[in-house]
Amino acid sequence: MTQGMTYILKNGRVVDPANGRDGIFDIEVRDGVIVRVGQDLPVPAGTTVLEVPAGCVVTPGLIDMHVHLREPGQEHKETVASGVTAAVAGGFTAVACMPNTSPINDSAAVTRYIRDKADAAGLARVYPIGAASVGSKGEQLAEIGELKTAGCVAVSDDGHPIRTALLMRRVLEYAGMLDVLVIDHCEDPTLKGDGVVHEGPVASELGLHGIPGEAEELWIERDITLAGLTRTPFHVAHLSTAGSLRAVRAGKARGIQVTCEVAPHHFVLTDEALRSYDTNTKMNPPLRPQADVDALVDGLADGSVDVIATDHAPHHADEKALSYDQAPFGITGLETAVSLTFDRLVHTGRIGLSRMVELLSVNPARILKVTGGALSEGAPADISVLAPDLKVTVRASTQRSLSRNMPFEGWDLRGGVAATIVGGRVVYRNTAVEGLGAWPPAAVQ
Ligand SMILES: NC(=O)N[C@@H](CC(=O)O)C(=O)O
Numbered sequence: 001m002t003q004g005m006t007y008i009l010k011n012g013r014v015v016d017p018a019n020g021r022d023g024i025f026d027i028e029v030r031d032g033v034i035v036r037v038g039q040d041l042p043v044p045a046g047t048t049v050l051e052v053p054a055g056c057v058v059t060p061g062l063i064d065m066h067v068h069l070r071e072p073g074q075e076h077k078e079t080v081a082s083g084v085t086a087a088v089a090g091g092f093t094a095v096a097c098m099p100n101t102s103p104i105n106d107s108a109a110v111t112r113y114i115r116d117k118a119d120a121a122g123l124a125r126v127y128p129i130g131a132a133s134v135g136s137k138g139e140q141l142a143e144i145g146e147l148k149t150a151g152c153v154a155v156s157d158d159g160h161p162i163r164t165a166l167l168m169r170r171v172l173e174y175a176g177m178l179d180v181l182v183i184d185h186c187e188d189p190t191l192k193g194d195g196v197v198h199e200g201p202v203a204s205e206l207g208l209h210g211i212p213g214e215a216e217e218l219w220i221e222r223d224i225t226l227a228g229l230t231r232t233p234f235h236v237a238h239l240s241t242a243g244s245l246r247a248v249r250a251g252k253a254r255g256i257q258v259t260c261e262v263a264p265h266h267f268v269l270t271d272e273a274l275r276s277y278d279t280n281t282k283m284n285p286p287l288r289p290q291a292d293v294d295a296l297v298d299g300l301a302d303g304s305v306d307v308i309a310t311d312h313a314p315h316h317a318d319e320k321a322l323s324y325d326q327a328p329f330g331i332t333g334l335e336t337a338v339s340l341t342f343d344r345l346v347h348t349g350r351i352g353l354s355r356m357v358e359l360l361s362v363n364p365a366r367i368l369k370v371t372g373g374a375l376s377e378g379a380p381a382d383i384s385v386l387a388p389d390l391k392v393t394v395r396a397s398t399q400r401s402l403s404r405n406m407p408f409e410g411w412d413l414r415g416g417v418a419a420t421i422v423g424g425r426v427v428y429r430n431t432a433v434e435g436l437g438a439w440p441p442a443a444v445q
């Protein structure tokens with residue numbers, strides 16, 4: 001499917017909360033742009049019709065605002081090309097990638113390198129996130145203006161918190177002036193110590209060093225206070241505890257511009273999963289007890305959580321084969337997020353489809369100030385076609401990511417992705433979905 005083609009996506013259930021639409025609509029795409037949305041659109045002679053398979057849902061393209069692509073520097077774990085392949089197979093039309101590559105993305109040269117790789121791959125859109133401090137070392141402010149000019153949409157020292165309150169204040173001031181979002185990995189490193197899992201009865205039983213939830217909560221309180229002082233928007237990466245969510249709710253109630261994201265593994269798994277000693281249950285922040293998971297699900301449902309983001313963190317099998325203490329933190333997530341969200345949030349009745357679209361598209365687009373989040377006439381045709389009732393068995397061996405470090409192997413889930421369209425091009429087509437046979441072949445399928 002080339003960008004120059006005109007086609008009509010016909011008879012899909014369109015869920016587009018930003019435009020107040022939930023119903024059967026046709027979408028006409030021309031030259032990569034949505035030109036018309038309406039009911040029973042006429043089909044001019046020569047126009048291709050792509051019939052949306054029965055039961056599928058058409059949404060604005062999903063955006064994952066927290067992934068790790070590992071290029072430059074760790075291409076054996078993931079490249080930009082393999083990462084965006086995983087992204088479109090997971091239903092995402094865009095991703096924002098964290099700067100903890102090697103070298104760190106604290107310069108225009110690295111940002112441009114990533115963007116060039118993304119352009120060459122030509123699948124999902126890639127929005128680089130620059131480092132907040134030089135080398136993410138927490139000493140000197142990075143050249144945020146230069147990073148923005150090169151194409152960064154946000155700054156973060158992810159992998160680490162922005163180290164001191166003074167530095168965080170300066171980052172907020174400069175980034176705020178330049179209209180660049182500040183994202184922090186909220187964790188007090190002194191309280192974390194050498195912890196590797198959530199501090200609690202499970203950690204004690206297994207003899208693993210714990211990290212209390214308070215290590216995250218203290219840092220979020222610090223950052224919210226500084227966001228208030230500087231009157232600047234601030235986004236909490238991978239929020240994981242009930243106390244953290246209370247702090248965010250309280251900040252929002254005081255009028256502070258704070259938003260937050262939750263990763264699927266934190267609303268699906270508890271620290272009980274550690275009993276497997278599988279290092280694919282080791283990530284930062286760590287898996288929490290049921291009470292925290294319940295609070296996160298409440299927050300996802302009631303709107304106090306803004307975004308679902310995967311924190312896709314590929315690591316090589318050799319590293320994950322180390323002992324629990326030694327293995328790196330992090331799991332992949334791009335290719336399981338949609339299925340986990342359907343299975344655990346939508347089909348359990350905790351959220352509806354329009355809330356799912358807010359969490360995965362509308363809000364990340366609004367917070368990052370990037371294109372997308374709505375199927376509006378005149379907008380680039382970034383569209384996800386989801387299959388809410390598709391039966392999916394998760395297999396790392398069939399995923400597109402170069403890494404296989406995820407704890408969902410063999411899980412049977414209800415809900416998946418049918419197709420992904422970026423700038424009008426069908427870049428992913430799931431051959432397991434019936435009714436897509438008449439669609440053109442896609443780059444990924
Ligand atoms: N989340 C993780 O456990 N790991 C991330 C770093 C991070 O997101 O802090 C990684 O880069 O591997």
Ligand SMILES: [Zn+2]
Nearest residue numbers: 158159185237
């Ligand atoms: Zn982090």
Ligand SMILES: [Zn+2]
Nearest residue numbers: 098158159311
């Ligand atoms: Zn991360």
